[in-house]
Amino acid sequence: MKTILVTGGTGFLGSNLCIRLIKNGEKVICVDNNYTGRMRNVESIINHPNFTFIEHDICEPLETEEEINQIYNMACPASPPAYQGSYSIKTTKTCVIGAINMLELAKKHKARILQTSTSEIYGEPLVHPQVESYRGNVNPIGIRACYDEGKRCAESLFFDYYRHEGVDIKVIRIFNTYGPNMDPNDGRVVSNFICQALSGQDITIYGQGNQTRSFCYVDDLTEVMIRMMNSPAGFTGPVNTGNPEEFTIKELAEMVVAKVGGKSKIVYKDLPSDDPTQRRPDITLAKNKLGWEPCIKLSEGLDKTIAYFKTQIELYKGEK
Numbered sequence: 001m002k003t004i005l006v007t008g009g010t011g012f013l014g015s016n017l018c019i020r021l022i023k024n025g026e027k028v029i030c031v032d033n034n035y036t037g038r039m040r041n042v043e044s045i046i047n048h049p050n051f052t053f054i055e056h057d058i059c060e061p062l063e064t065e066e067e068i069n070q071i072y073n074m075a076c077p078a079s080p081p082a083y084q085g086s087y088s089i090k091t092t093k094t095c096v097i098g099a100i101n102m103l104e105l106a107k108k109h110k111a112r113i114l115q116t117s118t119s120e121i122y123g124e125p126l127v128h129p130q131v132e133s134y135r136g137n138v139n140p141i142g143i144r145a146c147y148d149e150g151k152r153c154a155e156s157l158f159f160d161y162y163r164h165e166g167v168d169i170k171v172i173r174i175f176n177t178y179g180p181n182m183d184p185n186d187g188r189v190v191s192n193f194i195c196q197a198l199s200g201q202d203i204t205i206y207g208q209g210n211q212t213r214s215f216c217y218v219d220d221l222t223e224v225m226i227r228m229m230n231s232p233a234g235f236t237g238p239v240n241t242g243n244p245e246e247f248t249i250k251e252l253a254e255m256v257v258a259k260v261g262g263k264s265k266i267v268y269k270d271l272p273s274d275d276p277t278q279r280r281p282d283i284t285l286a287k288n289k290l291g292w293e294p295c296i297k298l299s300e301g302l303d304k305t306i307a308y309f310k311t312q313i314e315l316y317k318g319e320k
Contacts, residue, residue, distance in 0.1 A: 002026050003066060003068055003069050005064075005070070005111075006018050006021070006029070007058050007072070007073050008032055008073075008075035008076065008116075009031055011036055011038075011074065012041070012177075013078075013177065014030070015041035017043060017074070017225060017226075019044060019045055022048055024226075028051050029043060029068070030051065031053075031058065031075070032055065032056070033055060033058075034281075035077065036235060038183065040157050057094075058094065061101050061104070062142065067109060068109040069109075069112070070111055070229055071113040072225065072229065073099065073113060076091065076151075077094075077147070078118070079186040083147045084143050091146040095146075096154060099115065099153075099157045112167075112168040112169075114170040115155065117172060118151045118174055119174065120148045121138065121151050121152045121155065122134060122137070122138075124277065127283040131282040132239065132285055133307075138152065148167055148319060155238065156159045162236060168233060170236060171236060172228050172238065172241045173237075173281075174221065174242065175212045175213075175240065175242025175279060175281045176215050176279065177217070177242070178215055179304065181308075184312055189249060189252065190252070191309070193253050194306055194309050195313075196304075197257055198313055199260075200262050203256070204269055206247075206249075206268075207271035208250075209250030209266075211271075211275065212280065214224050214247070214281060215243055215245075215301070216294050217243075217294065217301035217304070220294035224239075224290060238282035239281060239285050243294040246279075252268070253266050255298070259302055
């Protein structure tokens with residue numbers, strides 16, 4: 001049994017990872033300040049003897065006497081409404097200062113540490129699909145820069161700690177992921193569309209809906225994260241993790257409306273600043289080095305996610 005620390009552990013991705021690790025028989029220390037995370041996401045494991053929750057902001061150093069074997073660094077708001085506006089400076093601090101604190105913790109414990117970076121480091125890509133060797137086209141002063149550049153700086157820190165401090169690192173770049181434990185109000189396109197459709201509201205598309213994304217179901221994502229963490233020493237990445245099947249936003253909206261039913265109409269609003277027009281990962285490296293590719297199709301994943309949000313809506317009604 002390994003002792004594994006997961007920062008951002010009550011968030012969407014972090015909670016799914018914690019649940020999977022507990023099922024795998026590992027001991028999990030979940031760390032989160034619950035800015036975008038929710039304790040509800042880990043209620044199924046909160047009383048498990050191998051699970052510990054620590055409320056903590058990783059912008060502050062973390063001390064633990066327990067020996068840590070692995071660290072998944074996932075703490076950072078990942079939806080534009082959460083990291084823009086008044087929280088943008090805090091987002092940069094979480095990406096940069098938080099990464100330093102976790103790298104120092106990994107160094108102290110001689111633990112392996114995995115950084116969950118993002119497809120946003122590619123910015124508005126001039127290469128399609130995006131490969132790991134592509135250096136990106138990011139606006140460093142735009143409204144998304146706190147997240148985009150924060151994650152880019154975190155990657156830089158990870159590789160400097162690898163080169164100069166001997167820290168055992170792994171880096172993945174996560175493309176659009178969806179599934180249970182998403183926050184209904186997080187502003188991501190899948191949760192937006194599903195919640196709007198379930199509530200009988202119009203489906204809001206920004207721009208003409210011709211921009212593309214690739215959507216990876218969360219179970220596929222947690223699988224590749226664990227494979228990357230346990231891959232041979234010296235294979236640092238970065239590695240793209242996502243589903244290479246590409247859909248327009250309009251196609252996604254039409255698929256959600258068809259599955260949910262009802263009378264929701266699609267309406268169009270102005271495209272936000274710096275919103276990328278294309279997103280699709282080249283996952284050749286993940287296939288070759290990790291033997292991984294996603295197996296859950298968008299249609300199946302949407303069915304599971306719609307079922308989850310139906311329960312959330314009913315739960316919310318019961319709390320009112």
